[in-house]
Amino acid sequence: MTDPILRTEGLTKNFDGVVATNDVSISVPRGELRCIIGPNGAGKSTLFSLLCGMHRADAGRVLLKGEDVTRLLAFRRVRRGIGLTFQTNRAFHRLSVRQNLNAVLQIMRADRPADADERYRFALDRFGLDPDSEMLAKELPHHRLQWLEIAMVLAAGPDVILLDEPTAGMSSDETLQTGTVLKHLNSSGLTIVVVEHDVAFVRDVAQRSTVMHQGPVLAEGTVDEITGHADVRRIYLGQA
Amino acid sequence: MSHLLKLLTGPEDIGRSRWFWATFVAVCVFLFVYPFWLSEFEATNNAYYLLNVPIALGLALLWGYCGILSFGQVAYFGVAGYVYGIVAGNMIGNAAGPIVGSLCGLAICALTAAIFGYFVFYGRVQNWIVPILTLVLTLLFETFLGQTAGYQWRVGNVQLGGYNGMTGIPAFQIGQFVVTGYSFYYYVLIIVVIGYLSLRLLVNSQYGKVMLALREDPIRTELLGYDIRARQLVVFVIAAVLAGISGLLYVQWGNYITPSQVGLLQASLPVIWVAVGGRESLLAVLLSTCARNWLNYTLSSEGYQYALIIIGALLVAVMLFFPDGIIVTLARELPKRGWRALVGLHKGKAG
Numbered sequence: 001m002t003d004p005i006l007r008t009e010g011l012t013k014n015f016d017g018v019v020a021t022n023d024v025s026i027s028v029p030r031g032e033l034r035c036i037i038g039p040n041g042a043g044k045s046t047l048f049s050l051l052c053g054m055h056r057a058d059a060g061r062v063l064l065k066g067e068d069v070t071r072l073l074a075f076r077r078v079r080r081g082i083g084l085t086f087q088t089n090r091a092f093h094r095l096s097v098r099q100n101l102n103a104v105l106q107i108m109r110a111d112r113p114a115d116a117d118e119r120y121r122f123a124l125d126r127f128g129l130d131p132d133s134e135m136l137a138k139e140l141p142h143h144r145l146q147w148l149e150i151a152m153v154l155a156a157g158p159d160v161i162l163l164d165e166p167t168a169g170m171s172s173d174e175t176l177q178t179g180t181v182l183k184h185l186n187s188s189g190l191t192i193v194v195v196e197h198d199v200a201f202v203r204d205v206a207q208r209s210t211v212m213h214q215g216p217v218l219a220e221g222t223v224d225e226i227t228g229h230a231d232v233r234r235i236y237l238g239q240a
Numbered sequence: 241m242s243h244l245l246k247l248l249t250g251p252e253d254i255g256r257s258r259w260f261w262a263t264f265v266a267v268c269v270f271l272f273v274y275p276f277w278l279s280e281f282e283a284t285n286n287a288y289y290l291l292n293v294p295i296a297l298g299l300a301l302l303w304g305y306c307g308i309l310s311f312g313q314v315a316y317f318g319v320a321g322y323v324y325g326i327v328a329g330n331m332i333g334n335a336a337g338p339i340v341g342s343l344c345g346l347a348i349c350a351l352t353a354a355i356f357g358y359f360v361f362y363g364r365v366q367n368w369i370v371p372i373l374t375l376v377l378t379l380l381f382e383t384f385l386g387q388t389a390g391y392q393w394r395v396g397n398v399q400l401g402g403y404n405g406m407t408g409i410p411a412f413q414i415g416q417f418v419v420t421g422y423s424f425y426y427y428v429l430i431i432v433v434i435g436y437l438s439l440r441l442l443v444n445s446q447y448g449k450v451m452l453a454l455r456e457d458p459i460r461t462e463l464l465g466y467d468i469r470a471r472q473l474v475v476f477v478i479a480a481v482l483a484g485i486s487g488l489l490y491v492q493w494g495n496y497i498t499p500s501q502v503g504l505l506q507a508s509l510p511v512i513w514v515a516v517g518g519r520e521s522l523l524a525v526l527l528s529t530c531a532r533n534w535l536n537y538t539l540s541s542e543g544y545q546y547a548l549i550i551i552g553a554l555l556v557a558v559m560l561f562f563p564d565g566i567i568v569t570l571a572r573e574l575p576k577r578g579w580r581a582l583v584g585l586h587k588g589k590a591g
Contacts, residue, residue, distance in 0.1 A: 052463060078465035092456035098251075103453035104464050105446070134251075156465050 003066065005030040005160050005191045006082075009185070011060035013214075014045055020046035022215025024060070028160070033186040034193045035202045038212035039235070045087055045194040048162050051193075052075045052084040060089075069149065081111070081159035085166060087195070091149040093138035100148060103129045104155035112157030119185055120154045126181045127151060143174040148156045159232065167201055199222040248437065252305075252452070254521045254571040258304055271429055278419040282329025283530020284493070287425040289506035289533040291434045291489035296513045296523055296529040297439055298482030303511075304519030305443055306457030306475045307367065311507045312356075312374030313382045313483040318502035319352055320345035320484030321401070321491040322385070325409040329398035338413040338492070346484045353480030354473065361472040367458070378507045405498030412492040419492070428489055435482065442478075451475060483510075516558050526555070538581050 003199040011024040021043040028034050034180055036044050048215060049187050050053045053074035061070045069077050092100050112126055113119075124131060127147035127174050137210060153161055163182075167175040183205055186192050202209055205224045211218040219229040226232055249256050255264070275283045295313050303309045324338075324345040331337030356377060360370060389402025394571050400406055412419040412427065419427045421577045453461040454468055462468045491497050500506065517528025532551070539547035 021421070050418075054459065054463070075462045077468050078463060084463055090457055092459040092460065094456055095452055097454055099449060102446070102449045103461070150290075151378055152464065222573050 003030060004028055004063070005065055006193070007063040008047075009063070011050055011062065012048065012050065012058050012144070013043075013050055013055060014058055014088065015046075019049070019215050021050065021212075022166055024212070024215070024217055026210055028191060028193055030159075031189050031206050033182065033205055034150070034191075035206035035209040036193060036212060037197070037199075037209055038200060038218070041214065042212040043215050044212055047196065048084060048164050048225060050238045051162060052082055059193055065155060071142075078156060078158075081157075083148045083156055083158035083161040085146075085151035085153055085163050086163070087164040087168070089145050089149055091137045091145055091146075091152060092134070095137060097129060097133040097135055097137060100137055101129075101155060105159055113159060115188055116154075116157030117192060119188055120151065120157075122184065122188075123147075123151045123154050123181060126177070126184075143170045144177075146170065147178070147236060153223070154177055154185075154206055155240045158190070160193065163194045166199065167196065168199055175201055176204070200231050244441065247444045249441075249454055249488050250578055251554035252443040252448055253440055253523055254568065255443065255523050268433060269445050272426070275422055275425055281423050283425040284420075285537065287489075288493060288537065289429040289530050290418045290425075290428045290432050290576060292510070292513070292533055293485055293495055293526055294435050294489070295483040295510050296525050297435060298479035299514045300519055300525040301439060301443070301451075301482075302475055302479035304521070304525070305448065305455060306451045306472065307458075307473060308476065309511070310479065311339045311369045311371050311511065312377045312477075313510050314502045315374070315378040316349045316353060316386070316480040316483035317487035317490070317495065317506075318499075320349045320407065320487035321409075321497040321501065323348045324488050325406045325490055325497060326395045326398050328410045329408065330396035330404075332410060334395075335413060341410075342412070344552060345488050346481055347481050349484030349487075350477050353477045356482075357473045357476040361469045361476070363499040364469070365545045375425055375507060377502075378502055381506065382499045382502045382504075385502065401498075402500055407496045409491045409497065411494045411495065412488075422435055424493065427589050428493075431485065431489070435485070436522060436526055443522065447471075512555055514565075516555060516565060516566025518562075518571075520564070521568045521571070524567035524571070535573070 007026070008027040010024050012022055022153045024043070026036075026047075034215070036047070038044055046055070050057050053069070053072060053076070057070060061068055063069065064077060064080055064082060067080065069080060072080075085191075095103070096187055123129075127144065129144070129148060129151055130223065137145060140148060146169075150163065150166060164184075167178050170178065178200055182194070184198055186205075194202075194205070206223055208221060209223055210220045210225050211226055211229070213235050218234050218235065221228055221229070255261075258530075260307070275286070278286070295317055299310065299313050301551040302313075311417070324341040326341075327344045328337045328341030330341060356589055359365075360373060365373065383398065386398035386403050391399075391406065393402070398406065412424070416424075435520075443451070450461065450471060454466075454471060458468050458472075485529075490501070513529040513532050514525050516532065517524035519525065536547055536551055539550060558566050
């Protein structure tokens with residue numbers, strides 16, 4: 001197993017006494033496409049916000065490429081190679097596609113991966129996004145808006161991207177296309193962590209999956225291992 | 241050079257066509273030539289319409305392009321004006337006094353804005369609180385200045401003067417050449433034109449593109465790798481210095497300043513100029529600021545007691561029908577719909 005690019009140790013976060021994540025320890029090897037699944041309220045989005053620095057953990061550590069980034073601000077983590085799309089699309093809706101993509105290009109990290117530009121151009125091409133388009137982002141269909149945000153994150157040249165339900169609201173064709181692009185990006189060496197509900201999508205793209213349930217990690221493994229896990233079947237799939 | 245031209249004609253302000261630039265050059269030439277037909281008094285009045293443009297452009301940059309509404313711009317207007325008055329007033333007889341005073345005024349402006357902005361932006365104060373904080377700053381400054389009537393409030397030879405204001409502030413001077421009358425008009429005009437073009441370069445630069453992102457969603461922008469605190473602070477300081485430039489021009493024009501210049505009414509005026517023209521366009525703000533100052537001055541000097549009420553009513557009408565600003569809405573919609581669509585503009589506005 002290669003060195004983990006992203007690792008957490010005992011990550012815990014409370015919001016006004018409500019435990020959102022509890023003692024979460026995960027390890028994502030470089031180059032893996034990992035899905036994180038779990039029912040609503042399992043703490044998946046909170047985990048992402050702790051990984052990218054939007055929230056500070058109450059306890060535990062986040063390690064990015066072996067470096068402890070737990071106390072680093074979000075923008076410093078991004079500059080160290082992490083990228084994130086939100087559960088609710090947060091491309092700049094009132095700006096044009098061109099303005100959205102141009103807003104990112106100033107960040108040229110010194111240690112960005114050699115093929116970062118290639119990945120970005122590939123995503124633009126496969127997502128059918130014209131970087132010079134003056135069309136307002138809010139006028140894009142939903143799935144292209146989701147793709148635009150992914151392209152924006154790729155423009156920064158990350159080593160690992162966190163996608164929070166990237167296919168929510170997409171048709172099956174659009175979901176399939178998203179999966180194809182993500183798999184290609186992953187095959188070029190990009191580490192991808194996806195929070196997802198769509199089991200078919202997870203089965204299509206994930207190399208390994210992590211199941212979360214009300215805070216801690218419940219199970220981890222390939223999709224077959226996960227779906228065969230007794231606790232997962234009982235809690236997540238509602239089966240005995 | 242071609243890079244500069246490309247930035248100048250970039251997409252982040254209205255007016256990009258050859259026709260626009262031909263008109264822009266023609267208007268500039270006209271503005272440089274037409275004082276030959278004016279009396280010196282009229283030229284000085286025209287300078288007054290223009291001298292508020294920098295403060296308004298600064299607010300357009302801060303609010304329209306960066307999403308931070310500030311009622312504190314007049315505080316920096318006042319800081320620069322008072323500091324200039326104190327420094328230049330203490331250097332009367334020294335030809336370098338006004339230049340030193342101007343530099344000191346702008347430096348103190350930048351410093352106070354940097355200190356205030358540091359606590360606001362690095363303290364991650366939420367966006368909706370910033371207008372309140374800046375208004376409080378302004379009112380505190382006015383209150384402080386208002387109680388400086390006593391003889392003890394004297395800095396060197398200059399009396400702060402409380403609500404009577406600071407009087408006898410020297411005009412601007414380069415060497416032995418005192419900038420008044422016609423020359424003052426040209427001095428203001430050059431500053432306004434250079435200021436506008438510089439800001440146009442800024443908003444079309446890569447820095448400007450990130451400002452737009454900041455305006456739309458600061459958290460998304462931070463998660464693209466930008467230190468949004470530093471960027472907001474830089475824009476805040478630029479806007480404060482621009483307000484300071486207006487403050488300098490004002491005291492050099494009228495040779496006095498009073499605390500009411502940094503009062504509640506004055507604090508709201510730049511916001512109105514910017515909102516009426518359209519905060520997301522520098523050109524719109526430039527035009528609306530000149531027009532509104534001309535209207536106010538003309539109505540007041542013609543003896544209309546209700547100048548402010550007339551202007552207020554106009555503003556309400558504009559804001560009701562053109563919430564994105566009248567000039568921005570017209571520039572956006574007219575090419576699409578033609579003049580006949582004018583009455584329905586507010587219904588079809590974008591955003």
